[in-house]
Amino acid sequence: MTTPAYPDPIGINTETGQWGSDDGSSAWHRAPHLKGELRLALEDRQNAAHDQGNIATIEPAAILLPKDPSDVGAMVTFCHQWGIQIAPRGAGHTSFGQSLVSGVLIDMRPLNRxxxxxxxxxxxxxxxxxxxxxxxxxxxxxxxxxxxxxxxxxxxxxxxxxxxxxxxxxxxxxxxxxxxxxxxxxxxxxxxxxxxxxxxxxxxxxxxxxxxxxxxxxxxxxxxxPPLVRSYTFRYEHQDLRDALNDQRILSDHPGIDETLIRWAQQESGPPIAELGVGIYYHPQTPPNEQELFQALSRAPIRTADMTYWERAESVDKRYIGYEAQGWSRTTKVWADNFLPDRSSTAPITDSSKVFEELVRKVLEELTERDWSSTSPVLLFRKHRGTFQRRSFRLPDAALGEHVCLFDISSDSFGKTIDESYVPELMARNRRWYEQARQAGGTLYPIGATQFDASDWEHHYGSEYFAELKRLKAKYDPGNVLTPGPGIFS
The missing domain is CATH 3.30.465.10 (Uridine Diphospho-n-acetylenolpyruvylglucosamine Reductase; domain 3)
Structure with missing residues (x-):
């Protein structure tokens, strides 16, 4: 970003919404004293007008780079007083403008201690x-x-x-x-x-x-x-989806397993191949007992690797640094992210679990060349539903299954030439997938590009809790100035 040479004091004309030096108008109000920096240059504001998705464009009127938390409090107080919308932003890792704002954008990254x-x-x-x-x-x-x-x-x-x-x-x-x-x-x-x-x-x-x-x-x-991680990779052909899902269920219920993730990736020809990744943390003197851990699975791993915990933690991040060097950050990303309920490995097969498998299968069969790229895998995270305790983080009802799965379709335009139909077609598809997930008891993970209106948000939170959230919004943000992007209370 460039640093503009604006004279002090800086303020806003609340009638025009323009920031700058005193214009002599009674509608001009001086910004609060800040230890950090308030940036108004057009280049800075244009650079901040997109999130990772590059679908929505909203240019902020000003960008605050706070030096300490008191800057955040001072600017929010000012925005509340004059009815100016304000939103915090970190890495901007959403794909439908969730953190964008036409008022003041707070770049939180300087508060990184x-x-x-x-x-x-x-x-x-x-x-x-x-x-x-x-x-x-x-x-x-x-x-x-x-x-x-x-x-x-x-x-x-x-x-x-x-x-x-x-x-x-x-x-x-x-x-x-x-x-x-x-x-x-x-x-x-x-x-x-x-x-x-x-x-x-x-x-x-x-x-x-x-x-x-x-x-x-x-x-x-x-x-x-423990200092070490042993990773295993299991491979499944397209027709072996049931084996992949069931093996992940078994591993997710085993106390000796730490991590699981299914990843589907595009092949040069034919349908996508699934790889189930497994991670086990261990000390050098007590390596994993693979025979005991994997005896109930449908197959043996095709790859095994040892690494430190830090090497495991940074492996995906390092991959995306390479993608960004090839222009990934500038691509259009139409992500679809939904939570789905599923049974544990020991629970009986039910109509609900059959719906889960069929939904995953249908989505995979719908994917086309417009979805796949080297940077856009399809992922299935699996977690124990009972370990989630925070009310605003909405998940499928625990009665629908002991497991909850995040089904992540990270479609992007990397390496493709796209036309004006790309975004609306994929967003319509995302909405259809959400409706299917919702019918199966699923919920939205709101980082992607799925259009939601007020009735959707009320259904997302449930009528009773949504009424509670509206009460809390009126209590803690009575001016409705915080983070307008999701449109929950607009």
Whole structure:
């Protein structure tokens, strides 16, 4: 970004929405004193007008780079006073403009300090990258209890606003590792919240899509982690989908397994091939007992590799750094992300579990050349439903199955020439897939490009909890200035 040479003081004309020096109008109001930087240059604002999806375009009027959390509080107070929309943004890893705003965009990445770390917890500012948190824990031979998503450049506050999913089978979402937060509410007030203090705000903010406050500090629970990971890869032809799903069920129910993930990838010819990845954390003196772990599976692994925990953690991130060097960040991404309920490996086969398998099969058969690229795999994460505890992170009802699966179709235009029909056609398809998931008891993971209106959001949260969220919105963001992108309360 470039730094504009604007004279001090800077403010906004609330009638025109224009930021700049005093224009002599009674509608001009001076911005609060800031320790950080307020950027107004057109180039900066244009660069911030897109998220990772490059579908939506909303140019902010101003960009705040805070030096410390007090800058966030001061600017939110100002925006609340004058009815200016404001939104925090970390890595912008959504694909339908969820973090975009026409008012003030707060780039949270300067608030990236690790504040404290030991064998019990890591405490960090809201803009800290996940990779820094992982590294801070490893100094003490611990990891985040729930694991973290695989792209380590994502900011902790941004991930917590949507939920956060790792490949760990039995530890809930990243929001479930949070012990304490500092949150700047929509009036600019900073509140500390936890399961013992400001509890309703704690639950509302975690997975709350930025609607109730901006996370400026987080404390995460840590657990001991062995230094090594042994990874295994199992391969399944297209016709072996049932084996792939059932093997993942078995492994997800085994206490000796740490991570599972199914990944489908495009082939040069023929249907996609599935690879089930498995990770086991271990100490050198106690390597995994593969015969016992895999005896119930349909096949043996085709690959095995040993690495450190850090090498495992950064492997996906390193891959995407390479993609970005080839222009991946500029591609159009029409992601579809839905949670689906499923049974455990020991539960009887039911109509619900049959629907799950059939839905996965139908989606895979619908995929075309417009979906596949070297950067757009299809992923299936599998977690134990009972390990999720945060109310705003919406998942299928536990009565529908002991497992919950995130089905992620990360379609993008990498290496393709696309026309104007690409986005609307894929978004219509995303909506159809969501409807199918919803009929099966599924829910949306709101990082992708699925069009939602007010009635969809009410169904997403359930009428009773949605009424509670509207009450909390009126309490903590009475001016409705925070994070308008999702359109939940508009």
């Amino acid at each position: 690790i504040l404290a770390a030991d064998e019990r917890f890591v405490e960090a500012e809201g803009g800290a990258p996940l990779g820094d948190i992982v590294a801070a824990g490893l100094v003490h031979d611990v990891r985040v209890r729930t694991g973290v998503p695989s792209i380590l450049r994502l900011t902790i506050g941004g991930v917590l606003s949507v939920g956060g999913i790792s490949t760990l089978r039995d530890q809930g979402g990243l929001v479930d590792a949070v012990e304490e937060l500092d949150v700047v509410t929509g009036t600019g007030k900073t509140l500390t919240c936890s399961l013992h203090e400001n509890v309703e705000l704690f639950h509302a903010v975690l997975g709350g899509l930025g609607q109730f406050g901006i996370i400026t500090r987080v404390r995460l629970a840590m657990v001991p982690v």
